[in-house]
Amino acid sequence: MTDKHAKLIEEYIQQGWQVFPLRPNSKEPTGKWKDQKATLETLPTLFKPDSNIGVALGTASGGLIDLDFDSSEASAIGNILFDMLPGFGRKSSPCSHRIALCDDPGKTTQFGLTPEEAALTGLHGDDKAMILELRSTGGYTMFPGSIHPTGESIEWLSELPKQIPSVKWADMEKKAGICAFLAIVLKKYPAQAGNRDNICLALAGTLLRMGMPPEQVDRLIVFIAESKGDEEAQARLKAESTKGKLDAGEDVTGLPTLCDLLGIAELEPKLQKWLKSTSHRKSPDEMVAELNEKYFVVGNDGGSCRVVFFEKRHFENDQVREIMVYQSFSDFKNFMMNKRVTVGEFESGIPKTVPLGKFWLEHSDRREYDQIDFLPGKTPPPTIFNLWRGFQYPSVQGGWCKMRRHIWTVLADEDSEAFRYIIKWSAWAVQNPDRPAEVALVFKGGKGTGKGTFARWLTDLFGSHGLQIFSSKHVSGRFNAHLRALVLLFADEAVAPQDHDAESVLKGLITEHILPIEAKGRDLIQARNHLHVVMASNNSWVVPASADERRYAVFDVSGKVSGNKDWFKGINDEMRHGGAEAMMHFLQNLDLKKWHPREDIPANSALNGQRIESLKGLDLLWFGYLSTGDVPIGEPCDDGFRIPTREFAKEANTHHPNDTKAGKILKEMGCRQDRNRRPSGWITPSLKEARRIWDSKRFRAEWNADITAWIRDLEPPF
Template identity: 30%
Template sequence: MMEAAMDKNSFPKWFYELPMQVQHALQYREQNPYRNVQYISHLSPDEIREALLHPELNALRLYADPNDKEETEKEVLALLRHIAWETDTAVYTQLPEQLNHYKFVRHYGNKAMVVHWDYQTRMIYQSIAEFKNSHIDKFIAHWNPKTGQWERRPLVEVWLKDPRTPKYDSVEFLPGVEHEIDHPGILNSWRGWPCNTAYVDYSDNEPEACRLFLNHMYDNLCGGDADVYTYLLGWMADALINPHRTSEVAIVLRGAQGSGKTFWANRFMSLFTPHTLTLDKPNQVTGNFNKHLEDKCVVFADEAFFAGNHQHAATLKTLITSDEIFIEPKGVDGYMAKKLFRVIIASNDEHVIRAEIDDRRYLVLDVDAGAHNQDGAYFKAIAEEWDNGGKQALFHWLRGNSWKENIELGLWDVRKRPQTRALQRQKDLSLPETQAIIHQMLHDGELPELYSTKPDTDYVFVSTRLLAQRHRLKPKDETALGKDIRLLTDQNTESVRVYLGEGYNRKQYRGFWLPSLKVCRERWEDFLRRSVDWPDDVSSWSVEEDRIETPPF
């Protein structure tokens, strides 16, 4: 009936695009253009003008005399301004909804800042000026008690001064802390656990829901070594139970592509989402701005560092062992912050890290999935298990009572990490050049081309210069080589001069008398403070025949 009564030729096209209820309201509702104009605020200014002047839209009928063109135009302009006001102005009865997720921080470094989290849960910070500029087109109706009128004020200006605006003294990363009441005045950048923490696992047994993932750890990461496997599980559990403290041991994964290094690291990091970071370039750590490191529980360096680079080695040492880290955000003075993240390193290279003689920072694992290297179906099955309850099962088990007791009672200790063969290999590769030369000589049992022996003994004479020349060592490094060779000699032995060569080529060389290869290896191991996996088929110096000692010149 209503549609039948409506003359379709008497209204413009935009009118029929309105909902039927709105069409009816504009025709029959009581005259009040300032209230009813909200129904058409989405139209263009020309269409709004047409609606206000339409004789059959009673709800929008102007108060001005339609015959007075000047007064009519004034009222039309007033209503157009009113619509503009309503469009970009919120009525101030509560905090503007569009700013509810922003927080004001009085001291962020050396400046006051406004912070919020984006859709990727990254903390975004802006200076007050930047925040005002980003909302320069937003206004609010603000009551002025002096004039007794509503005034149009910049939204940010009112929001900053409002007592209901969330204000904090500082920002800190407090992982595992869920309630602000425990730390009043501190804005916690921790966004919570990705899994439900209400459930507590009291079982000592490994959960079957993540059996494939645990098998991958045991077989491929830990090489079937139960001690290494238990330590790695404890390292993971400690990270989940004590996210508020760092670890002095990093996990190093070395192995071929497709062996499951990154596969394991990514799934472990997903237990801390969004507080994880994957690095693939050194400048993400060594660069000028490193704000991205502050609110992380796990940092994964995937092919990000080169063991031969001394700066990279120093950076890694700081990342792993320091309790604090210097944070330098853009546009803000740098400041010291707690370093809480654990470090995982992965590489396909043989030499991954610079491991010192007394290294205590790394658990190095040679990762090898054997026949399953680059086996898509094998890893797909593990991924499906993980996505269908495996992740939650491992999360609850590692945070459960069994691991909590092991860590609290000292049954698992981060300092008692297994000395893997992979770590020993990294130490061998990290030896200084002169020590690497000696290590190779002891490994192969090979002497320089010219040497001498003592009759009826196992002693051999090794010339420092000839050994240096054999390995193309720079002359300036011969002194260091001599000091390292002396580690193999009898106590307080000094270098001596011995004639080597024959005929016109016979001349003196300075060097040392070394005992049997077995004794030298034992002394070298004492210096390295570890055992070395020497080859079984080389047990003595490789000499062609006895060479009679020639007395010093």
Template identity: 25%
Template sequence: MSFGHQHFTTTTQAAAAYLARGWRVVRVPAGSKGPRDPDWPDRVYWPEDFEPGDNIGIVLGSRSGGLVDVDLDCPEAIRAADYLLPPTGLVSGRPSTPRSHRFYVAPGARAVRFIDPDGGSCLVELRADGAERGDGSFGALQTVVPPSKHPSGEHYVWYEFGEPARVEAADLLRAVQRVAAAALLARRWWERRRHNAALALAGALYRAGWSEEEVSSFVRAVCAATGDPELANRLEAVQDTYERAVDRAITGFPKLKEILGLSDAAARALWNWLGLSTGPVEADRAGEDQSGRRSAATVLVELAEAAAVELFHDPAGDAWAAVPVGNHREVFPLRSRAFRSWLAEQFYRQAGRPPGSQAVQDALEVLEARAVFGGPCRPVYVRVAGIGGHIYLDLGDARWRVVEVTPGGWRLLSESPVYFWRPPGLLPLPEPVRDGSLAELRPFVNAGEAEFRLVVAWLLGALHPEGPYPVLLLTGEQGTGKSTLARLLRAVVDPCEAGLRRPPRAEHELFIAAANSWVVAFDNVSTLTGWLSDGLCVLATGGAFAARRLYTDRDEVLLRVRRPAVITTIADSLGEPDFRDRALRVELWRLESPVDEATLGRRFEAVRPRILGALLEAVSATLRYWDRAPLDGLPRMADFARWVVAAEEAGALPWPRGAFLSAYGEQRDELAAAVFDDPLATAVVDLAAQGGWRGTAAELLARLESSADRSWPRTPAALAVRLRRLAPELRRAAGVHIEFTRAGRQRQRLILIQQEQKRERPSAPSAPSAPSAGKRPGADSADVRGQGFAALFWPELESEDILELEG
């Protein structure tokens, strides 16, 4: 049955007809080939959704009962298709490319494109279901159909509008591969070498186990595709090959490669598309065993090449693979289970049997070498990336979409400009919604206004691509909902199946957890041990963990990470001073009327897209106001504080300007007061109150020995290290100043302790005069010691020691 496009005068009429046949449709802008709506794969369109002039597409694959489209993208493929594709009753095209779309019903078929390796142009494409999603569904492709208008101005036409043929997915894939192979050969079917080429081609296919009838049909297709007028001569070559193959040598694939001058890439593609890897062949290169059969490892490597897999390495030297899937790429560590599975699936599709584990291992060795020594160096990101002043957030959905945030706002991108990796367990974020507010998070934070501001600040900081990141410390008694709030906050920026983890038992577990996620979240941390505090400090400001690579003596694995972290605890001890200096402590109130998790979850999911959208708006405002944020008076973690202040200056946060630094300063003072829980700190404060101290670490250890407990440093060196850790908090919380210097001719190491608030402040200086020769500015001949810390409190020090101590 044959119809022209005039049978459907409008897309509304066409949509009704297509829906009646069980096919999903999609609205496409006039003169275009791609849908405008980003959610089109999961959206149902009805005839009334179409406007005059719209184009229309049919959604392919499982959404339309297994309907697939063999899209013949070049003239050679169109001419070869009649000889190699199964006949079907549903065919469309345009006047300049008639019958270029052949439709079939092939449940289970997956989308694949066949590219000419030498020119990069598409020969033929099987358009069907795309990549599998995490929920078991598949990514979608669509094909524009009549009465749509092509960008060239031509209308699409139904050449046949009957029933599409029903074909097994594997059989259709094999037929499409042969069309691609015929098109590739037709482009290289040189006029003066055609007879010898036909002999070599027939010999190669004979060796692969093709029947004479199959070879004849394929040669007919090649001749039709190239316009070879001597078809009878080519068929005689096929017949001659099969007659003499019984008792005489025949040529094969290496000879065909030589005659046609095939590049290595074209030869590999042709080899794979014709299925030559499944049968014995005559060959002249490595990768084949003595029986003439090509190794499975070689085939696996060539399958990766034929699929246009990009091999590269990251700055640490680790190998990666970027696999094209539909209209996006999916990035895997080359040694990961996911990439091994993908490689095995490609082999099974080609050979009809699984590859051996050793073959996969050998292939990965080759691919890894190519990635490390021959591939480009590219950074790989998890969830958040920053490039060129823009920030990218991986939504984690099946379409691999990302959000791009710029000073001008944010938008969704269907193709990421950066390379994101999705570790196991990474969950999708909701599509962000505009016009939301961060104030919508307030009902879920059972704490005061100052603490709520710290929570929002942490979320905002978590979308900074480089950090530093304060550690969010959620504290409170049992029943305050610490774990629930931690899960909700993580779900805003980096949802994960694991949610909250148990605390790590060793440092390497901490860094592995950080490398495999964006937000690090630990629940019920009973004790912030020294190594855990130190490790969290490294995560906050950046660092690396090194370990010996398995089965090697010299190679190291370096895990370089900087990550936002949230931990919940009821512990009174708040870790080491360095950790407290990097923490945001939020003490939660007890929930008088707890809400069950299911109800709370529904309420949160209702506003989560709006909260995310508002957070993205705040990040955009931060980028816009970054240069206007004040630099004076910023605390430690200054880059984090400036990041939040910039958003505050832009009016993008739900509180007045200055409120964040006020809340941040108050909680830093509270955390600094925790220093008094340390017996050593208390002893030092008492010593300062008694007039201070000047002496060596050994002398100080002996002086304080009467106050020692089990946590006391056992050696002078350990004491010095502890004092250096305590110094900033003692200065802020108790006004106790600790200095480390050298004195005397022997350059003896000294520790100086003094209560700063007892200093005698010098009076305001008079107008300065020019300093005398040899004098320090601000000093006169009677006071060469200056008026700094050491000179005021230790006048017995020699002048050179005072000058060094005071800088």
């Protein structure tokens, strides 16, 4: 017997443990081990130089208990759950045992699997696959100082402490069950991407229900994920958010879902026993009810019968909106293929399960509707699914004076007519979410002036039915399903008037009562238009406004508060703390009588500016003559000029001059035709008369008061 060998045995005896010899390189005792107990005096005669060392467990050794990890997965998990306990093992399994002292040791508890269960998990054994044992009274363990039957030395991880940690048996048994359970999870965790995130969510729910602290839950989840090569392991930290949902009483997945995802549904009863879990597998009716909360079947939408659900989509500026998603029955069943519902038992007692997707689709209580419609503020018959989800904020009387001051000072530029129109338009939108406004609010101004501050909060009032866009693709793109359930569309620098496709679609969004809607992979359908459009831009030309324009109410935004951070902070703070609710209350209760946005559109310089920017061709050329009082191609005649028809046509369109159109415009603008000279031409009326005719035929312009007559002499006056 070596000195080291003898010293270890002496330390065990001094701990008060029952120590006895085992056969060399073996776990078998040399005799009736329960009757053998070495003392310092009998040690030399009881132990041979090559004897292995056995230590009795439980009451025979003062409550000594041993966690024997029989699988590498259990040992790896044990290094986290039991890292405070002394451990030992051999080179190929350096920490296959952990020991502790227990005042109330129970009976040895084994966590093992039958051969069939072992095959299901990937663990194998001739009789049964033992994952770990919590060993106590009536058993013994081969301790360090021995040689394992494989020939490896059994060593302590570090020196044996003089004070062995004390534990409660119930706590150890519970943690041992968790360890065995997690060993199976580690074995079954997928090496390839797929359901990893859902697995981690269900695992977090299971462990949190066991009372495990969130930080330890995350540590275990990350360890399991990293051990299986999950490159997104750090993104699997689910404990804090899951605990928040549990604390709030929300539904959180747990052991039943986890077993389904790992393909070990048959093991759930055993795992529940190991975990002493209070969770239960949902009944078929409960699972149908759960799916009904998210999914439904629509009999006819665009000519097809589909499964429908809502999915959160992210738009610009951190906006999140729920978008309706369609799935065919086959796609839905494929998506649900890894989820099963227990519908009975086989004769052997093993649960009989069927695919959940197929079960739900065939169930008489599945949620279903004949059709889908968007009916803001209305209650449809039970056969119609209404996409309307209501406003984002409740209506609560209160103050929102800072936002109103912003509308007055910045958006209306302290103009009473503009202020009243903006407020009434907004109130009409809130009070009539089911009808298109037919007029768009347009705010034009420099960067940082605050033209979008009000529009963003107004959009937010409508919740999922309001959307801020920054790209014309969300207006003129082929797939526009996001418009189907929209009430407020804020186009922020999204549409340029030169974009003719977007311009054409935008006009339809503003005024048409029916919209063509096309979702990806779906047939085109016709849907009612409910849009109220707000636009904002830094450009001088924002909208294509015709001479008799009634689609746009345009406002030049003031730059008075540009760059004033305190101004905007005050507005946003107010709106976040009751202002939004107060604004909602005011707009909902403003008495509009029979007012409509098409009434009283301010005929201001901002709208005229858009009309001028939108002029083209012959109209643009003639307006230029009226503005400057000069006709470069004309010859002075009477009180005006004689304009050759062909020259006028060429000035407007060099490549494709049209004499007929040129003559028609000149006649409409009060010119009289001169057939007495060649080439054919037209004689203008006086500048005053020509401007009067323009104002009556096109729009009232703000003419230069310093120019009152045609400039007929371009020579300097000296």
